[in-house]
Amino acid sequence: MQLTEVISPKLARDFIRVNVEINKDQPNYIRPLDKDIQDIFDPGKNKSFRFGEATRWILRNDEGKLVGRIAAFVNKKYRTRGDEVPVGGIGFFDCINDQAAADLLFDVAKHWLMQRGMGAMDGPINFGERDRWWGLIVEGFQSPPYGMNYNQPYYRNLFEQYGFRCFFNQYCYGLDPRREVSQKIIDRHAIIAKDPAFSARHIRKNQLEKYAADFTTIYNKAWAGHGGMKELKKEQVLTLFKKMKPVMDEKIVWFVYHNEDPIALFVNLPDLNQWFKYLDGKFDLWHKLKFLWIKLTKKNTRFTGLAFGVVPEYQGTGVDSYMINEAKLVVQPMKKYEEYEMLWIGDFNPKMINVAENFGDTFRNRHLITYRYLFDRTKEFKPHPIL
Secondary structure, eight states, X not given: OEEEEOOSHHHHHHHHHHHHHHHTTOTTOOOOOHHHHHHHTOTTTOGGGGXXXXXXXXXXXXXXXXXXXXXXXXXXXXXXXXOSSOEEEEEEEEEOSOHHHHHHHHHHHXXXXXXXXXXXEEESOOSSOTTSSOSEEEEOOSOOOTTSOOOOTTHHHHHHHHTOEEEEEEEEEEEOTTSOOOHHHHHHHXXXXXXXXXXXXXXXXXXXXXXXXXXXXXXXHHTTTSTTOOOOOHHHHHHHHHHHGGGOOGGGEEEEEETTEEXXXXXXXXXXXXXXXXXXXXXXXHHHHHHHHHHHHSOOOEEEEEEEEEOGGGTTTTHHHHHHHHHHHHHGGGOOOOEEEEEEEETTOHHHHHHHHTSSSOEEEEEEEEEEEESSTTSOOOOOOOO
């Protein structure tokens, strides 16, 4: 077998091809947009390069066939409370069902990280934010939403046979948005709804700047400082909202206010994979035009949750139930969506898991794992601390 570091545009295209070749016959596989993967490894597009570096390898067998790939990265901003050694990352791992091939990929990433002073590696993770390409699916391989790694079931064994251990579990929750929410949510909604100081409204595309500011306020109060999450600036959120605008459905992005102060958010998008599956990874001018046509002619009956949160001082007050039911009162009459999936919540965040499990008639529909491998095999392994 031959390992090759990605140092040219052709090898970068081969890195994309590995993912396609290994998974193309899997019915649940949908090819990501090539540009979204390429941008991660472009210092001009990925701000993580300000704080670290990344590289990639592809693996060919003796006949020259592509049989694996892996990326490795260091980022001085990547740390978890309680870490005793610097930790690097691996991601975008694909491999045939062959432990020797997998070991070659893990070894080359490990040695590259060790040369840069790392004492452990987490994976599969992203060289960037946690909302994309994070974790290995171990249960629930059906139709992953866009931005979630797709992998085959045997990958778990490749990781664990090498010596990776579960750093934290990630759970996704699904529900049927056509069904009534629980009576508990209805009752708690009624209490908050009686108080005129509270209001809920969905986003308006012609007021993105206002909602970007509201999102920033809620996010920084509810998440910043937890589990390695850093504060956001309004400009960052506005840029994100502008990127989301062409696919945004106003009626599934919600905010709650108390005396007009933003206190909770519920951000969802139509599942882009339901449209992107027709594009074969391409997004040039022709495929952008094709995408617009697909959006007009292909129904998208699935939406996914990107963020759900309440600022600390209003947690436990029923605001979450109020927001859920307000959204339901608008979304259900649309008769548009038949499936809903909340993106993953780590088992280190039991409060949010409790919120998800009391969201309504929810069920765990997917389980992912973020693994960690300590380079010093005599060192005590510690899972992610509970928040």
